[in-house]
Amino acid sequence: MSEILLEVNGLKKYFPISGGFFGRKQGEIKAVDDVSFFVKRGETLGIVGESGCGKSTTGRLLMRLIEASDGSVIFEDQAITKMSKPELRKIRRDIQMVFQDPYASLNPRHSVEKILEEPLIVHGIGNKEERKRRVKEMLEVVGLSSYHAKRYPHQFSGGQRQRIGIARALMTKPKLIIADEPVSALDVSIQAQVLNLMKDIQKEFQLTYIFIAHDLGVVRQISDRVGVMYLGRLVELADSEELYENPLHPYTKALLSAVPVPDPDLKKETVLIAGDIPSPANPPSGCAFHTRCSERMDICKTTRPADHIVNGHYVSCHLYNG
Incomplete structure (x- = not known):
């Protein structure tokens, strides 16, 4: 069995303007815009970046909730981007998604029991008794009780609703869960509880995660490797500790310098990013970050940087040409 569970090559999504x-x-x-990476079995790959960088769109492309303009997504040696609808439905048993807003992603007219049963019904898994038993089991796994099954989404707190969203993702016993900003709508104390729950579940069910977020502190807690996106492109990818301790790309350095540290005596250098994010409808030529980069060179304005491997990092930057 291959160590690589998911492989993404040259993935693009261009939305037409009419x-x-x-x-x-x-x-x-x-x-x-031309994103490539892979995910190993059992690991957590974090994807971070500012709002509008394309990280959530990437997550939806991986499940084919939206169609890619170009590129390929290969899951266990099967090309998701070329699958027919029946084939895609079958593969979605193994790939599930947890969404940012747990209230918006849960049908307010359905009880928790019906919400959790639905994936099993769609995929033809189990009879009625087996499905009810599975619902009870998953509620207990995420820290809820069996009596919660008869309640409706509005009767729960935000953290409890996200636990229900996680339980729903687990119903089909998936191999990969794509979590799109799963804790950004929650209080900080609740965020920690949900992150710890996700870690425990990963160990128990041998799951692989793609964890999408804009909060670098949250991503560091849960990720084995971290990819940084800017304006639709992947600019750096490395092991989590290596990236946080030794960032290479100027954009990554700036993001990390803005992360607050709970030590009033610690003095850290702040790297400022000038200007606003350019429009993805009219991205800059050459390196997409050159309009805001304090280390830009003439080549950055005209030539898109090649991919480099430096000290175990993947980085896309002209500073490492030599």
Whole structure:
């Protein structure tokens, strides 16, 4: 069995911009622009970046909730991007998603029992008694009780609703869970509880995670490796501790310098990022970050940087050409 569970090659998603009386195409938004990475079995890959960098779009492309413009997603040697709908439904038993807003992702008209049963019904798993037993089991796994099954989403707190979302993702016994900002809508104390729950579940069920977030502190707690995205591109990828202790890309350095440290006596250098994020409808030529980078060179304005491996890092930056 291959160590690599998921492989992404040259993934792109361009959304057309239409306008005028006849809705003619006037351009395109490059939400994800030539992203490649792999995920090993049993690991957690964190994906971070500012809002609008394309990280959530990448997560949806991996499950084919939206169709890619180009590139491939290969799960256990099967090309998800080329699958028919019946094949895709079958593979989705093994790939599940936890969404950012637990209230918006749960049907308010359905009881928790019905919400959790639905994936089993869709995939034809078990009879009625087996499904009810599975619902009870998963509620206990995420720290809820069996009597919660008869309640509705509005009767729970935000943290409890996210636990229900996690339980729903576990119902089909998946191999990979894509968690899209799963704790960003929760209080800090509740975030820690949910993160610890996800770690425990990962060990118990031998899960693989792709953990998407904008909070670098949260990502550090749970990730084995971390990828940093900017304007639809992956600019750096490395083991978690290595990336946090020795960032290479100027954008990564700036993000990490802004993370608060709970030590009033510690003095750290702040790396400022000038200006606003450029529009993905009209991205800069060359390196996408050059308009805001304090270390930019002339080549950055005209030539897109090649991929480099430096001290175990993947980094896309002209500073490492030599």
